[in-house]
Amino acid sequence: xxxxxxxxxxxxxxxxxxxxxxxxxxxxxxxxxxxxxxxxxxxxxxxxxxxxxxxxxxxxxxxxxxxxxxxxxxxxxxxxxxxxxxxxxxxxxxxxxxxxxxxxxxxxxxxxxxxxxxxxxxxxxxxxxxxxxxxxxxxxxxxxxxxxxxxxxxxxxxxxxxxxxxxxxxxxxxxxxxxxxxxxxxxxxxxxxxxxxxxxxxxxxxxxxxxxxxxxxxxxxxxxxxxxxxxxxxxxxxxxxxxxxxxxxxxxxxxxxxxxxxxxxxxxxxxxxxxxxxxxxxxxxxxxxxxxxxxxxxxxxxxxxxxxxxxxxxxxxxxxxxxxxxxxxxxxxxxxxxxxxxx
Numbered sequence: 468x469x470x471x472x473x474x475x476x477x478x479x480x481x482x483x484x485x486x487x488x489x490x491x492x493x494x495x496x497x498x499x500x501x502x503x504x505x506x507x508x509x510x511x512x513x514x515x516x517x518x519x520x521x522x523x524x525x526x527x528x529x530x531x532x533x534x535x536x537x538x539x540x541x542x543x544x545x546x547x548x549x550x551x552x553x554x555x556x557x558x559x560x561x562x563x564x565x566x567x568x569x570x571x572x573x574x575x576x577x578x579x580x581x582x583x584x585x586x587x588x589x590x591x592x593x594x595x596x597x598x599x600x601x602x603x604x605x606x607x608x609x610x611x612x613x614x615x616x617x618x619x620x621x622x623x624x625x626x627x628x629x630x631x632x633x634x635x636x637x638x639x640x641x642x643x644x645x646x647x648x649x650x651x652x653x654x655x656x657x658x659x660x661x662x663x664x665x666x667x668x669x670x671x672x673x674x675x676x677x678x679x680x681x682x683x684x685x686x687x688x689x690x691x692x693x694x695x696x697x698x699x700x701x702x703x704x705x706x707x708x709x710x711x712x713x714x715x716x717x718x719x720x721x722x723x724x725x726x727x728x729x730x731x732x733x734x735x736x737x738x739x740x741x742x743x744x745x746x747x748x749x750x751x752x753x754x755x756x757x758x759x760x761x762x763x764x765x766x767x768x769x770x771x772x773x774x775x776x777x778x779x780x781x782x783x784x785x786x787x788x789x790x791x792x793x794x795x796x797x798x799x800x801x802x803x804x805x806x807x808x809x810x
Contacts, residue, residue, distance in 0.1 A: 624648035624679035630671035633657035645803045647790025648679040652802060655749065655785040661804075664764040670749035675713070675741070678748065678789055683716040686795035693797040694719055700730065707734040713741075720792035721755065724784075724799070749785060756784045768806050776809030783807075 783802025791798025
């Protein structure tokens with residue numbers, strides 16, 4: 468009895484041990500499945516990978532910041548700004564016209580060509596007052612006048628032309644006593660008035676290639692040509708007109724108006740003052756007769772009651788030249804002011 472009991476007890480004990488082993492395995496498996504217990508080696512590997520990724524992100528961020536700073540330094544550095552300015556401003560390296568300015572500053576009309584002429588233009592030897600410096604360039608015409616300039620077609624006259632300072636030209640198709648294709652006398656004398664004797668002359672801005680002219684050949688072929696006295700000098704007018712790039716009839720007109728035959732000197736002088744006044748025809752032509760920007764009626768006629776009445780500035784001058792002589796007409800008979808008729 469005793470042995471059987473022992474065996475039975477022993478069997479129960481063995482079963483109990485086996486049951487305990489199974490419980491420990493099941494518990495171990497359950498812990499592992501729930502994730503509460505991890506393999507230490509796997510944990511260390513994961514930590515190293517995460518640390519490496521953070522390091523790489525830091526390097527990339529640093530390189531991006533460095534690239535941005537380098538680009539900003541290049542764009543705002545003085546050398547980059549200078550290079551950009553040099554490439555974007557072609558006008559900064561455009562040549563100046565210094566030789567022309569020097570030449571214009573040495574104008575002298577007191578040296579006639581002795582082989583051709585007896586005397587230089589009558590007004591060429593006159594010295595302009597300080598107010599005669601070129602002022603044909605106005606500062607911002609749009610700021611000074613509300614009128615809109617209408618350009619005149621080249622060489623077709625000034626009918627319909629509107630100047631920014633002096634308004635409509637008053638030009639008509641045929642020349643009359645006080646107007647013609649190249650403007651009215653009042654317009655050509657813009658600002659200068661007997662009614663306002665101290666008001667300054669502010670000439671309209673016109674160029675030589677805008678005004679209407681005829682050729683010297685056509686003028687000579689006209690009945691009772693006003694240029695008959697110039698017939699024997701045609702070759703010289705043409706020679707020096709080509710040399711100084713002006714129309715032959717303009718040189719002949721100066722000769723007739725000023726009563727002198729210094730063709731070469733006249734051509735050189737006019738060409739020079741035309742450059743000096745930046746192509747302003749009225750300023751250049753007026754200089755030939757002693758006019759200047761700012762001339763007033765009182766100053767122009769100051770010599771009228773002296774022993775040299777003919778020393779006045781001829782206030783019909785521009786009308787006589789532009790609407791008379793340059794169109795083949797006798798300019799000495801044109802104009803309404805007639806201030807140099809002293810007798």
